[in-house]
Amino acid sequence: MRLEPRAHTSMAMTILVPVGAAALALMSCSVLILWAGASPFLALTLLVKGSLGSVFALSETLTRTIPLIFTGLAAAVAFRAKLWNIGAEGQFYLGACAATWLGTGAIDLPPPLLIPLLFAAGAIAGGLWLLGPTLLKTRLAVDEVVTTLLLNFVVLLFVNWLVFGPWKDPMAMGWPQAEPVVDAALLPPLVAKTRLHGGLLIAVFAAVLFWVVMKYTTWGYEIRAVGNNQAGATFAGIPIDRVVIRTALLSGGIAGCAGVSELLGVKGYLTLDLSPGFGYSGIVVAMLAGLHPLGVLLSALFIAALSIGADSMSRALNISNYIADIATAISLLAVLAGMMLTRYRIRFR
Amino acid sequence: MGEATPLLSLRGITKRFGALVANDDIDLDLQRGEMLALLGENGAGKTTLMNILFGHYTADEGSIEIDGAPLPPGSPKAALGAGLGMVHQHFTLADNMSVVDNIMVGVEPLTRFRRNTAAAVAKIRALAERYEMDVSPYSLVKHLSVGQRQRVEILKALYRHTRILILDEPTAVLTPQESDHLFATLRLLVDQGLAIIFITHKLREVMAASDRCLVLRHGKVVFACRTATTSSEQLARRMVGGELPEVRRIAATPGDPLLELGGLSAENDHGYQLLDHLDLTVNAGEIVGIAGVSGNGQSQLADLVSGMIADFSGTFMLAGAPIEKPSPRQMVRRGVGRIPEDRTATGLIGDMTVLENLALESYWKRGFNRLGFLAAVPLRQRTAELLGRFDIRCAGADAPVRTMSGGNMQKLILARVLAERPILIVANQPTWGLDVGATAFVHQRLIEASREGAGVLLISEDLDELFAIADTIQVMYQGTLSPPIDPARTNAAEIGLAMSGQRDISQAMISARD
Numbered sequence: 066m067r068l069e070p071r072a073h074t075s076m077a078m079t080i081l082v083p084v085g086a087a088a089l090a091l092m093s094c095s096v097l098i099l100w101a102g103a104s105p106f107l108a109l110t111l112l113v114k115g116s117l118g119s120v121f122a123l124s125e126t127l128t129r130t131i132p133l134i135f136t137g138l139a140a141a142v143a144f145r146a147k148l149w150n151i152g153a154e155g156q157f158y159l160g161a162c163a164a165t166w167l168g169t170g171a172i173d174l175p176p177p178l179l180i181p182l183l184f185a186a187g188a189i190a191g192g193l194w195l196l197g198p199t200l201l202k203t204r205l206a207v208d209e210v211v212t213t214l215l216l217n218f219v220v221l222l223f224v225n226w227l228v229f230g231p232w233k234d235p236m237a238m239g240w241p242q243a244e245p246v247v248d249a250a251l252l253p254p255l256v257a258k259t260r261l262h263g264g265l266l267i268a269v270f271a272a273v274l275f276w277v278v279m280k281y282t283t284w285g286y287e288i289r290a291v292g293n294n295q296a297g298a299t300f301a302g303i304p305i306d307r308v309v310i311r312t313a314l315l316s317g318g319i320a321g322c323a324g325v326s327e328l329l330g331v332k333g334y335l336t337l338d339l340s341p342g343f344g345y346s347g348i349v350v351a352m353l354a355g356l357h358p359l360g361v362l363l364s365a366l367f368i369a370a371l372s373i374g375a376d377s378m379s380r381a382l383n384i385s386n387y388i389a390d391i392a393t394a395i396s397l398l399a400v401l402a403g404m405m406l407t408r409y410r411i412r413f414r
Numbered sequence: 415m416g417e418a419t420p421l422l423s424l425r426g427i428t429k430r431f432g433a434l435v436a437n438d439d440i441d442l443d444l445q446r447g448e449m450l451a452l453l454g455e456n457g458a459g460k461t462t463l464m465n466i467l468f469g470h471y472t473a474d475e476g477s478i479e480i481d482g483a484p485l486p487p488g489s490p491k492a493a494l495g496a497g498l499g500m501v502h503q504h505f506t507l508a509d510n511m512s513v514v515d516n517i518m519v520g521v522e523p524l525t526r527f528r529r530n531t532a533a534a535v536a537k538i539r540a541l542a543e544r545y546e547m548d549v550s551p552y553s554l555v556k557h558l559s560v561g562q563r564q565r566v567e568i569l570k571a572l573y574r575h576t577r578i579l580i581l582d583e584p585t586a587v588l589t590p591q592e593s594d595h596l597f598a599t600l601r602l603l604v605d606q607g608l609a610i611i612f613i614t615h616k617l618r619e620v621m622a623a624s625d626r627c628l629v630l631r632h633g634k635v636v637f638a639c640r641t642a643t644t645s646s647e648q649l650a651r652r653m654v655g656g657e658l659p660e661v662r663r664i665a666a667t668p669g670d671p672l673l674e675l676g677g678l679s680a681e682n683d684h685g686y687q688l689l690d691h692l693d694l695t696v697n698a699g700e701i702v703g704i705a706g707v708s709g710n711g712q713s714q715l716a717d718l719v720s721g722m723i724a725d726f727s728g729t730f731m732l733a734g735a736p737i738e739k740p741s742p743r744q745m746v747r748r749g750v751g752r753i754p755e756d757r758t759a760t761g762l763i764g765d766m767t768v769l770e771n772l773a774l775e776s777y778w779k780r781g782f783n784r785l786g787f788l789a790a791v792p793l794r795q796r797t798a799e800l801l802g803r804f805d806i807r808c809a810g811a812d813a814p815v816r817t818m819s820g821g822n823m824q825k826l827i828l829a830r831v832l833a834e835r836p837i838l839i840v841a842n843q844p845t846w847g848l849d850v851g852a853t854a855f856v857h858q859r860l861i862e863a864s865r866e867g868a869g870v871l872l873i874s875e876d877l878d879e880l881f882a883i884a885d886t887i888q889v890m891y892q893g894t895l896s897p898p899i900d901p902a903r904t905n906a907a908e909i910g911l912a913m914s915g916q917r918d919i920s921q922a923m924i925s926a927r928d
Contacts, residue, residue: 282786283777286770294763300722300754301763301774302743 086399090392101384115377116370124259126373133365134268135323136347141356143316146292152213153320154344155220160187160321161328165335168246176249191321192314199313203306243335252330262330275358349397419482427476436462438633449610451620454630455849469493499576501567503583509556517570561592581612590910597623617646659854664865666885669698672869678728688714690893696869703884704873711893712873716842720752721745751836764816769797804829821852840871
């Protein structure tokens with residue numbers, strides 16, 4: 066068996082790979098479900114029903130999609146420039162912190178002004194947080210995978226200190242959480258009696274915006290050039306460091322927005338469980354999307370449906386909802402293998 | 415022929431990649447004691463054929479026999495075991511290891527804990543003596559010259575009982591004198607009964623050294639004959655498949671100095687002196703050729719003028735104005751057109767489109783950048799115009815450049831450079847790996863640009879190229895440049911002496927003739 070490069074990659078292949086990866090992931094989960102003593106067919110039916118089968122299920126899935134779009138974009142734009150930002154989780158929480166700081170009564174503005182202001186604050190906080198590791202990378206060649214990853218824990222400990230200490234809400238009956246944001250800062254619900262909120266519109270708008278930036282602007286052009294061939298971009302006179310720093314601000318900024326959106330749209334107050342790892346899931350979302358901003362919309366929906374559906378399935382069948390995590394992991398592995406197949410073909414002798 | 419069983423015999427080798435037929439029904443016979451030259455332009459199928467021979471690819475059709483015994487396809491191990499050996503163009507030696515370590519690696523039994531170095535050294539010494547190669551088994555490879563390294567590669571093959579030695583473009587990195595030395599060594603090997611195939615496109619070497627030659631074109635054998643019965647003109651026509659493209663020389667009328675380097679020195683990050691008090695002047699309207707064995711500072715000279723080296727001492731003047739902190743963008747702004755040595759690694763961005771690559775050095779200019787957006791219509795118009803003007807063959811403006819051939823990639827870079835109407839062009843190995851047609855195209859465009867008033871700094875390891883188009887030649891050796899030499903009043907041997915550091919002798923020979 067050997068690999069031979071393909072002359073060109075067909076469009077069908079590009080679409081087939083992620084879809085095939087998703088199918089493969091669900092199929093391999095069937096084996097685990099069978100092992101756990103349930104019927105895979107029933108389980109998968111419940112999974113689909115639980116994620117897309119009713120207005121409520123769909124609204125839950127879409128609510129979960131929102132932060133994944135933001136963090137997926139964060140990974141997608143950074144990875145395009147070969148800036149390996151693994152720190153979206155930390156940037157998420159810092160975004161939420163910034164919004165909590167300004168949104169719990171410090172500023173009194175009507176919603177149309179306050180909400181954009183809080184998003185901006187969150188974006189600045191997230192962006193600046195990624196700036197440090199990026200400067201270490203451009204100035205001293207420090208590996209950003211290590212620094213961004215480790216800074217996540219710094220942020221989590223910082224938030225821990227905030228919600229147990231200075232920001233602890235005295236009205237929360239001892240729970241470690243910050244004061245709730247003011248009513249004017251809350252994102253309005255999109256569908257009555259569900260948790261689905263206006264953050265979805267912002268997330269979709271952000272995805273379209275990122276797509277336009279990457280495809281049609283000189284910024285996007287520079288980011289792609291630097292990511293594809295740094296030596297070539299340097300020779301052509303593209304200011305590499307400036308482009309990487311700009312990318313970091315975009316990536317960290319949009320990850321910060323994820324935190325703001327969850328804070329203002331779902332929880333209303335800062336806690337340590339604001340994110341069940343959205344920052345890390347964003348990496349999977351971006352890879353499944355082939356780092357395409359519009360693809361992020363679909364892959365975020367897929368990952369969200371998988372986790373919401375698995376929750377509901379596990380409750381009904383009494384099997385672990387870790388099945389969803391396994392499916393996510395397998396789909397990522399399948400996509401990575403599949404991406405290679407779009408560029409190479411396997412030959413058997 | 416056909417008297418004895420050939421040592422190597424290929425029959426009807428065919429290999430397809432999709433619609434492309436890389437090798438089409440190739441027959442090849444090689445006798446003991448024979449030196450065969452394998453010729454062909456880029457993409458003619460030479461590399462594919464060698465890959466099949468060594469088992470890296472499996473042929474779709476055809477068979478290989480060594481000494482009458484069939485060679486199992488697709489097995490590199492079987493190929494090596496049957497006595498095939500290869501000397502690659504880019505050496506496969508570990509710099510930080512000694513000659514003996516490099517030769518022994520891979521042939522020692524895995525199950526033995528201690529190495530029998532003494533026996534290996536004795537064997538290497540014996541081989542080196544027998545074939546008159548001056549290589550000491552204990553020297554570190556990094557201390558060896560390029561020619562010596564190549565001899566280590568040959569020794570490595572001989573150590574493994576190679577009966578058929580294949581050399582891929584063996585003279586690309588050598589001075590003319592070193593090449594002569596190499597062919598003398600190869601002749602000794604052949605006299606001992608080895609069979610040798612060397613891949614090349616330098617016709618002079620084919621005529622001088624080979625017994626027979628085989629010309630590939632579009633995957634087919636288009637010509638095979640005894641070398642004595644042919645001429646380099648005939649071989650060239652067979653390679654190209656028609657008449658040779660002609661490069662029109664136009665007399666140079668040098669104008670004002672455009673590039674002036676005075677006492678210029680630069681070091682690399684490790685403090686190693688790469689440019690050593692170098693003086694150079696390139697005038698408007700002339701092509702200054704820089705000859706030299708690779709690694710004597712030519713890349714650094716090109717990098718400096720391209721704006722890639724910011725730290726240097728000495729004076730660097732462009733069109734009369736000093737340059738203090740050069741950067742690539744600044745050099746582009748000041749009208750320097752840059753053709754880099756490695757088109758895929760630094761010249762182009764493979765996964766981006768033809769349009770995007772053509773815009774790499776101008777996307778930020780007014781007209782192409784509208785409030786941060788790339789101006790689609792002007793860029794498309796310009797791309798279409800350049801594709802036509804420079805005859806760039808590609809699947810369209812939106813095709814990724816990595817799918818293009820080397821010649822078309824180079825045309826694209828040339829188009830990008832010349833479209834900006836540069837005052838100075840620095841071209842580092844601009845025709846490396848190109849076929850005859852593309853080479854002639856590049857040469858013609860460089861000549862035209864210079865006759866329209868641009869200064870051209872042409873860095874090349876190919877002396878034929880320098881003699882063909884340079885108006886004056888300077889030889890680079892260990893970071894310094896010789897005085898300008900008129901190509902009409904010298905020859906390859908004299909330049910070769912200067913390339914190997916014997917600058918005084920070469921100068922004396924040139925002035926003695928006057």
